[in-house]
Amino acid sequence: MVKHQASAIDRTFSALADPTRRHLLARLSDEPGLSVSELARPLSLKLPGMMKHLDVLSDAGLITRTKTGRTVSVHLSAEPMREAMAWLERYERLWTVSLDRLVALVEEEGGQ
C-alpha cells in the first residue's frame, strides 16, 4: 500500500518532468475540456507523439479523457498534484526553520 503510494508520486513527478507535458497541463488549467487536436495544434506535435504524452499524463492520473462521438476531450485531475505539493511543502517547512536557525547561529558568532 505504502509502496503503491510511492510509485504514484514518482509517476506524478516523472510526468511533470517534461516541458511539453507541463505546457499541456497549464493549457488545460486555462481551458478545461480541450480536444486532443486543439491541444496538439499550437505545439506542432504529430498525433502519435501527442498521444504518448497524454498516455503518460493519464497513467499518472493527472488528466482524464472523455470521448463524445469522435471527439476526445481532456480534463485536468488535480489530486496527484496535491500529493506532490504536500511533498514540496513539507520540505519547504523543514528547510525554512532549519535555515533560520543556521543563520542565527553563524551570525551570532560572526564577529568572533
Next chain:
Amino acid sequence: MTRTLPSVTLVRRIKASPARVWAAITQADQMLRWWGPDAGPTLDVVADVRPGGRFSVVFRLLDGSEHNPTGVYQQVDPERALSFTWDLPGVHEPQSLVTFRLAAVDGGTELILTHEHLPDEAARRSHENGWNGLLDKLPVFLGDAA
C-alpha cells in the same frame, strides 16, 4: 545546470563569511545546533563530507516523533557547493537531492538551498528545460479540484 523537476528553493543572505557558513553546514558539532524542522532537538549527526561519504541526521520533533534522514554526499566544493542524496528510512517517497550553494557577497554570504526530487534516468534525459512556472499554477489546479 538544469532545473527540471518540482523543487524547493530557499535563498538567504547571511552576515557571515562563506567559510563560516561552510563550517556550520559540514561540521557535525555545529550541525547539531541548527538542524531540524521545529524547535525539537537534533540528536545525532554523521557527516563524512567527501563524495561518497555518508550523511545521517537524527532529530526529534516537538510531537515526540524521531526521524533519521540519511544520504550520500555527492558534490563537495568547499565554501561553494555541497550536495547529498536524501532518504527517509521507512518512508517510501521519491529519491531526492539537497544542494547548498554559497557565494561571497558584500557583507557576507548568499546561500541558495534546493531540495529536489530526482527523476529516473528516462525522465532525466527527456527534459532539458526549466520548471516554467507551473508551480505558480498549482494553487489554481488545486483550487479547481476542491
